[in-house]
Amino acid sequence: MLATQRQELILAAVREHGAARVADLVLELGVSDMTIRRDIAELARAGLVRRVHGGAVSPGGTRAADEPGFEIKVEHAGPQKTAIARAAHAELEPGQTVALSAGSTTYRLAELIAEDASLRPFTVVTNGLRIADALHRAAAPHGLEVVLTGGVRTPSDALVGRVADASLALLRVDRAFLGVHGLDESGLTTPNLAEAATDRALMACAAATTVLADHTKWGVVGLAKIADLHEVDVVVMDDEAPADARRLLTDRLQTVVVAPSHGEPRSPDEPRPNPQEDPA
Structure with missing residues (x-):
């Protein structure tokens, strides 16, 4: 050719x-x-x-105010998002209450929660319409409670705005799992101003926050800032993330989990599960 x-x-x-x-x-x-x-x-x-x-x-595909639809996001970096969701799912315990922000990686985590009867009882708070739907269709629904925030719908099927923020202000959860549009040394960002505020409300109601971000998110900067890195407890990323990103996150956060597309999640200083050298 x-x-x-x-x-x-x-x-x-x-x-x-x-x-x-x-x-x-x-x-x-x-x-x-x-x-x-x-x-x-x-x-x-x-x-x-x-x-x-x-x-x-696409040359115009990552502008600060661009917000792709859910169908586009869920197909992009699919194996990596699945690996990240599995790593996050492994940390869940029966009886917990967690918050899932709207997003394609958190959607994959919701699918795992929906299928896992061993987690019951379990409660999920979410502002994601697709996430709520996945949990509603749970294979093992007994003992699974879903709280949907309400609010104004975005192109990515997130519910945001004053109604969503007010409902989150009334709740307390064990951990928030947050998907992001962009992640770099300055923090977490999204193209949508209202979604950034709702994500901050979601973090505020949680005892701890875990960010789920595949390697394509590193270095992307959205219009609206969600939070600084120091406000995050854990980042779960895939093993295609740049070495400098892993080093920076490891220096600044309590925990960084690297989820390989095949095999078990690992810490950033462990070798990749293949012959390729990992410089991190």
Whole structure:
């Protein structure tokens, strides 16, 4: 296959899905990751895509005020989000009350909670319509209580605004699990001003906060700030996160959990479960 043909296929994937991962393109096109990276670099020089860690995205796809819909978010970095959700699920205990912010990774955690009868009794507070629906369809519903905040619906199916914030102010939970649009050394961000306020209310009602963030979130900055890093207790991320991100988070937080796509969650200083060297 000629380079121009590969690049056309890469561009088509980015335009259809909003992003394309190097690992997926290697399998699909049957070439090395270096070849794919060179193709992406050529497309980036032409202004057709934007290079990011691990792949390419639409050149306008990560503007500070852009808010993708739920269907787009849930398909992006799917294996990594599933691994992160499994790592978070492993920390849950029967009888707890937790809060789940609206988001695609927290949605995957909700699916695991819905299937796990061993957690009952269990209570989930959420401002996510998709999350509430997943819990409502629980395979083991007995002993599972769901509290939906109410509020104004966003493009990502979050309920936000004064009603959501007021309802959260009346509640107390053991732990909040927060999905974010962006994560960097300055903290957590989202494109939606109202959602940032509701996420802060969700953190305020929790005894501790765990952020669930796949590697594509690192270095992304949304319009509205949710919180500083020091306000977070735990970050769960996947093993494709940049080494500098893992080092920075490990220095600043109580706990960082790295969830490999295959195998058990590990601490940031443990080797990857494959021969590739992890510089962190």
